Amino acid sequence: MATDPTPRGRRPGDSGTRDAILDAARARFAGEGFRAATVRAIAGDAGVDPALVMHYFGTKQALFVAAMEFPLDPAQVVPRLLGPGVDGLGERLVRFLLTVIDDLGDANPMLGLVRSAVGHPDAARMMREFLGEAILDRLAAAVSEHTGADRPRLRADLCASQVVGVLVARQILALPELAAADRETLVAAYGPTIQRYLTGSLAP
Amino acid sequence: MATDPTPRGRRPGDSGTRDAILDAARARFAGEGFRAATVRAIAGDAGVDPALVMHYFGTKQALFVAAMEFPLDPAQVVPRLLGPGVDGLGERLVRFLLTVIDDLGDANPMLGLVRSAVGHPDAARMMREFLGEAILDRLAAAVSEHTGADRPRLRADLCASQVVGVLVARQILALPELAAADRETLVAAYGPTIQRYLTGSLAP
Numbered sequence: 169m170a171t172d173p174t175p176r177g178r179r180p181g182d183s184g185t186r187d188a189i190l191d192a193a194r195a196r197f198a199g200e201g202f203r204a205a206t207v208r209a210i211a212g213d214a215g216v217d218p219a220l221v222m223h224y225f226g227t228k229q230a231l232f233v234a235a236m237e238f239p240l241d242p243a244q245v246v247p248r249l250l251g252p253g254v255d256g257l258g259e260r261l262v263r264f265l266l267t268v269i270d271d272l273g274d275a276n277p278m279l280g281l282v283r284s285a286v287g288h289p290d291a292a293r294m295m296r297e298f299l300g301e302a303i304l305d306r307l308a309a310a311v312s313e314h315t316g317a318d319r320p321r322l323r324a325d326l327c328a329s330q331v332v333g334v335l336v337a338r339q340i341l342a343l344p345e346l347a348a349a350d351r352e353t354l355v356a357a358y359g360p361t362i363q364r365y366l367t368g369s370l371a372p
Numbered sequence: 373m374a375t376d377p378t379p380r381g382r383r384p385g386d387s388g389t390r391d392a393i394l395d396a397a398r399a400r401f402a403g404e405g406f407r408a409a410t411v412r413a414i415a416g417d418a419g420v421d422p423a424l425v426m427h428y429f430g431t432k433q434a435l436f437v438a439a440m441e442f443p444l445d446p447a448q449v450v451p452r453l454l455g456p457g458v459d460g461l462g463e464r465l466v467r468f469l470l471t472v473i474d475d476l477g478d479a480n481p482m483l484g485l486v487r488s489a490v491g492h493p494d495a496a497r498m499m500r501e502f503l504g505e506a507i508l509d510r511l512a513a514a515v516s517e518h519t520g521a522d523r524p525r526l527r528a529d530l531c532a533s534q535v536v537g538v539l540v541a542r543q544i545l546a547l548p549e550l551a552a553a554d555r556e557t558l559v560a561a562y563g564p565t566i567q568r569y570l571t572g573s574l575a576p
Contacts, residue, residue, distance in 0.1 A: 286490040286544050296545050304547070322549035325541065326561050329550060333537020337529065340490055341500050345526035346533060352576040357530050361565050372556040
């Protein structure tokens with residue numbers, strides 16, 4: 169269950185092995201999607217035992233996070249955001265995301281992932297499967313557990329549509345007022361949207 | 373002030389001339405952005421008089437709409453959506469967009485424009501300038517006029533971030549529950565979001 173992505177030992181070749189696993193993971197995830205790519209196949213491509221992959225990365229999701237340089241680990245972030253309950257979850261989620269985006273600046277690997285997903289059907293499938301399993305199903309389960317809200321996964325997908333829209337409109341299209349707005353203005357604008365998608369009524 | 377994109381006469385060469393203007397427009401818009409590309413320069417590239425460009429297309433925005441196969445004419449759509457006032461504007465806007473998206477299906481040229489804009493900085497600038505001038509400034513002015521709301525252009529940009537998010541998350545990433553949701557469910561989810569961005573409080 170090790171989740172530390174750095175090798176524990178200092179044997180020669182460790183970092184080469186880790187890099188070989190990451191290369192194999194990138195190729196498998198890109199070619200087969202997140203779901204179909206197995207740790208066993210990735211290990212085989214890298215010429216190592218699957219147990220070593222698990223030793224380095226802990227889970228397939230954590231391997232994806234490391235291989236794609238995904239800038240946050242959903243296994244930690246989703247429980248942390250939900251820790252205080254669902255009240256204020258929308259604001260916490262938006263403030264957290266904007267902080268990550270602003271800290272990363274132009275080097276934000278999420279932008280590369282969005283660009284790939286928008287440009288290539290295989291990358292879109294990879295992101296759909298990873299986001300679904302690592303973030304959206306998890307968010308849906310937690311919201312359902314806390315509130316009993318109907319259609320929890322649709323709610324998570326609605327949130328994703330606003331979050332990806334912020335990435336594209338603010339960071340890539342750079343719409344001027346959106347790019348210039350300070351963080352608290354955006355938290356006030358987007359927080360209630362996310363909160364309503366997660367906990368409000370969706371009845372037509 | 374002709375806005376009919378089809379040539380009026382039937383002289384031989386008309387369609388070739390129109391195509392030459394559209395080719396020149398695409399090249400100028402892509403290379404220089406929407407703002408810097410002038411009708412005069414486009415006409416020059418196509419070897420015609422600027423007056424002929426205006427005869428065919430009426431405005432630079434309409435020329436862009438034709439050249440990029442943008443699937444709606446903002447000069448008509450924005451006033452039509454605002455015709456009944458700002459009450460219910462969010463729902464009308466979302467229902468209209470979903471209808472356009474669903475009618476176009478896989479052949480939706482908006483998806484190609486989003487893909488280009490996300491993948492290429494020049495295309496991003498072109499879309500930012502066109503969306504800004506043709507849709508977002510116009511929407512901002514109308515909302516400001518109807519409601520006196522503060523920061524109208526930020527409000528329009530917020531709407532754009534949700535609309536582009538729907539395009540990416542539903543049509544390109546194809547998040548499963550979002551892709552499967554019926555139109556009225558999505559109108560009920562997104563309509564109030566757009567309405568709040570346009571007319572609600574944005575105070576932190």
